[in-house]
Amino acid sequence: MEKKNVSSRLSQYFIYIIFVALVIVLTILKPSFIQPGNLVNILKQASINGILAFGMMFVIIAGGFDMSVGSTVAFAGILAALLGRGNFPLIVPFLVALLAGLAVGILNGIGVAVGDLPPFIMTLGTMTAVRGLALLVSNGKPVTGITKAYRKIAASSVAGIPMLAIFLVIVIIICSFVLAKTVYGRRVYACGGNLQAAKVAGINTTFIRVSTFAIAGLLAGLSGFLMTSRVTIGQPTAAESYEMDAITACVVGGVSMSGGVGHPVGVIIGTLLITVIANGLDILGVSSHWQKIVKGVIIVVAVLIDVKGKSKKD
Amino acid sequence: MKKNKLVAMLTVGALSVATLAGCGSASSGSSSENTTGTSAAASTAGSGSEAVASGSGTVTSSSGLGLAAGSGKGVKVAMIQQHQTNAFQIAVSEAAQKKADELGVDLTILSADQDAAKQISEIEQCVSEKYDAILFEPVDPDGLGAAAQEAADAGVKVINIISACTDWQDYGISALSCGDNVAAGELEMEQVAKKLNGKGNIAILTGPSGDSGGLQRMEGYENVLKKYPDIKQVVEPADCQWDTAQAQSTVESWLSAYDLDAIVAENDGMAVGAGNAAGANSGIVITGVDGTPDGFEAIEDGRMTGTVSQNGGQMASNAIEAAVKLVKGDKLDNNEILTSCTWIDSGNVANFK
Numbered sequence: 001m002e003k004k005n006v007s008s009r010l011s012q013y014f015i016y017i018i019f020v021a022l023v024i025v026l027t028i029l030k031p032s033f034i035q036p037g038n039l040v041n042i043l044k045q046a047s048i049n050g051i052l053a054f055g056m057m058f059v060i061i062a063g064g065f066d067m068s069v070g071s072t073v074a075f076a077g078i079l080a081a082l083l084g085r086g087n088f089p090l091i092v093p094f095l096v097a098l099l100a101g102l103a104v105g106i107l108n109g110i111g112v113a114v115g116d117l118p119p120f121i122m123t124l125g126t127m128t129a130v131r132g133l134a135l136l137v138s139n140g141k142p143v144t145g146i147t148k149a150y151r152k153i154a155a156s157s158v159a160g161i162p163m164l165a166i167f168l169v170i171v172i173i174i175c176s177f178v179l180a181k182t183v184y185g186r187r188v189y190a191c192g193g194n195l196q197a198a199k200v201a202g203i204n205t206t207f208i209r210v211s212t213f214a215i216a217g218l219l220a221g222l223s224g225f226l227m228t229s230r231v232t233i234g235q236p237t238a239a240e241s242y243e244m245d246a247i248t249a250c251v252v253g254g255v256s257m258s259g260g261v262g263h264p265v266g267v268i269i270g271t272l273l274i275t276v277i278a279n280g281l282d283i284l285g286v287s288s289h290w291q292k293i294v295k296g297v298i299i300v301v302a303v304l305i306d307v308k309g310k311s312k313k314d
Numbered sequence: 315m316k317k318n319k320l321v322a323m324l325t326v327g328a329l330s331v332a333t334l335a336g337c338g339s340a341s342s343g344s345s346s347e348n349t350t351g352t353s354a355a356a357s358t359a360g361s362g363s364e365a366v367a368s369g370s371g372t373v374t375s376s377s378g379l380g381l382a383a384g385s386g387k388g389v390k391v392a393m394i395q396q397h398q399t400n401a402f403q404i405a406v407s408e409a410a411q412k413k414a415d416e417l418g419v420d421l422t423i424l425s426a427d428q429d430a431a432k433q434i435s436e437i438e439q440c441v442s443e444k445y446d447a448i449l450f451e452p453v454d455p456d457g458l459g460a461a462a463q464e465a466a467d468a469g470v471k472v473i474n475i476i477s478a479c480t481d482w483q484d485y486g487i488s489a490l491s492c493g494d495n496v497a498a499g500e501l502e503m504e505q506v507a508k509k510l511n512g513k514g515n516i517a518i519l520t521g522p523s524g525d526s527g528g529l530q531r532m533e534g535y536e537n538v539l540k541k542y543p544d545i546k547q548v549v550e551p552a553d554c555q556w557d558t559a560q561a562q563s564t565v566e567s568w569l570s571a572y573d574l575d576a577i578v579a580e581n582d583g584m585a586v587g588a589g590n591a592a593g594a595n596s597g598i599v600i601t602g603v604d605g606t607p608d609g610f611e612a613i614e615d616g617r618m619t620g621t622v623s624q625n626g627g628q629m630a631s632n633a634i635e636a637a638v639k640l641v642k643g644d645k646l647d648n649n650e651i652l653t654s655c656t657w658i659d660s661g662n663v664a665n666f667k
Contacts, residue, residue, distance in 0.1 A: 030571060035570060037570045038570040038571070041566045041570055044563075140401075141400065142401060142607060142608040145611065227559065230562065231559050231590060232586065232590055232611075237556075278567075279567045285548070285549035288552050288564075
């Protein structure tokens with residue numbers, strides 16, 4: 001009995017232990033890692049992936065999967081850049097980016113929940129097509145000339161905290177509240193836990209599933225808007241494979257790929273872990289090829305411990 | 315079920331309308347044709363650009379091969395690009411089309427989307443559709459030889475553009491029109507060394523490991539660095555996949571841990587990212603290669619120091635002219651047409667926009 005508890009505890013807190021250990025090791029190897037300037041870097045670098053990971057969290061908990069968010073970031077970012085060159089007030093590119101993301105998300109949701117396509121296939125299709133749209137709209141070139149005011153959004157900070165991180169915190173607060181405290185949130189878990197049972201219980205599962213994809217799309221649109229501000233150009237090839245980082249943050253943070261399980265705090269730690277690996281290895285001057293290896297190992301080990309912990313509980 | 319499909323199709327339709335609306339404003343972006351102002355730029359470039367111009371047995375051309383307008387009537391040419399997803403490649407398509415229109419050439423432009431297998435199929439397709447000449451930029455320097463040979467055997471004039479196939483002469487390829495990535499790397503690093511007075515800490519941002527263009531630029535960097543023992547690389551070169559956002563994160567991290575005097579990037583996209591991380595007029599020398607609109611913008615507002623333009627458009631238009639000559643049965647003065655590269659900084663960037 002006691003042994004079971006230990007192993008399930010371990011699986012629950014494994015990711016926190018890894019995270020703290022990594023921070024300690026990096027600080028010892030390179031004290032500048034823990035300097036305020038670099039902590040600000042980490043916040044900035046975590047923001048866009050964090051926002052995407054929170055959208056992905058809804059989709060995965062509801063039993064889905066979204067491959068298209070990277071392409072959506074690029075598409076929304078291109079639209080925002082085209083509209084953010086001074087011809088319109090900033091609210092226009094902001095809203096258009098959100099709406100473009102939302103449209104892709106709803107399309108994904110309809111394909112999966114109404115058309116009954118496997119999420120992987122549906123979002124693989126939109127991933128490819130939306131990347132094509134981004135290239136088409138931008139004519140394959142980076143979109144330059146966004147206004148100073150637009151650039152300032154990502155470059156500015158409030159009381160030392162970068163604006164990007166403030167966006168992330170707002171997203172975290174809203175998403176965590178919706179998921180943990182509302183009826184809607186509980187229904188998302190129910191859909192992912194057992195779709196048939198949820199249907200029988202009278203939940204409008206079609207609506208719930210479409211809406212989770214819509215949330216992921218909306219947040220991808222927001223990320224696209226912020227991404228353009230951060231890199232100061234709209235790039236059709238931007239955010240390549242960002243969906244993988246978002247999925248990694250979820251999975252490492254304890255969101256189960258089979259749906260129905262996952263907590264926002266885990267996703268926050270998952271996001272920070274990925275960012276700290278990249279930032280730490282950059283600071284150490286280690287080849288970026290190692291980042292891929294380290295990330296890959298952590299994904300597999302995290303899920304392995306998660307699965308082992310669960311099978312012992314049963 | 316039918317109803318569901320209809321909904322899906324309507325949504326797709328709505329998305330494409332949004333696309334069309336965006337297109338109008340996109341095409342007004344700057345084009346990067348760099349044929350004018352080359353001589354003025356070359357004089358500011360110093361020793362690096364001269365080294366490019368003096369290849370033995372090759373022709374350095376920035377004014378074309380001198381064919382009369384309309385002389386390419388009835389010639390059917392296909393150009394197969396590596397991909398069409400950045401400003402450099404779009405400049406190549408635009409310049410090729412412009413030259414083709416001028417000469418009256420019937421030009422078809424295809425993209426291999428970075429896929430060597432797709433490029434081989436496209437070459438085969440062009441042969442069976444009886445094109446007179448095929449221009450192609452190999453996705454892989456070693457993988458396209460056999461396909462080129464087959465096309466040449468079928469009587470099509472094959473011209474290798476932008477980056478050379480390994481041992482291209484051995485595969486029936488009639489001409490090569492390209493730049494020189496090693497020279498571009500040398501020119502970039504020479505400029506950095508000059509700005510640093512031969513002494514300082516530098517870091518390098520590279521494209522994807524194994525990319526031949528990137529490796530050649532790196533070779534150019536190393537050639538120059540040998541001459542300057544006091545210029546030190548304080549971190550390993552970082553592979554940032556040509557990506558602005560990734561370069562920006564990497565450089566932000568570097569700047570909190572290292573004291574850098576210069577950041578040397580293998581393309582403009584990554585140099586822009588480095589410039590964003592360092593901020594405008596940071597005192598850090600930041601350079602790139604390509605001469606793309608985002609790079610020019612960063613040079614103008616002080617985030618970037620300068621860039622090396624490879625004049626991809628010139629390579630394409632030279633190749634079109636070479637194709638017309640060859641199809642008409644004329645000989646080329648030289649079958650290796652090199653386009654020189656130019657250094658662009660705040661002093662001359664206005665000429666290139």
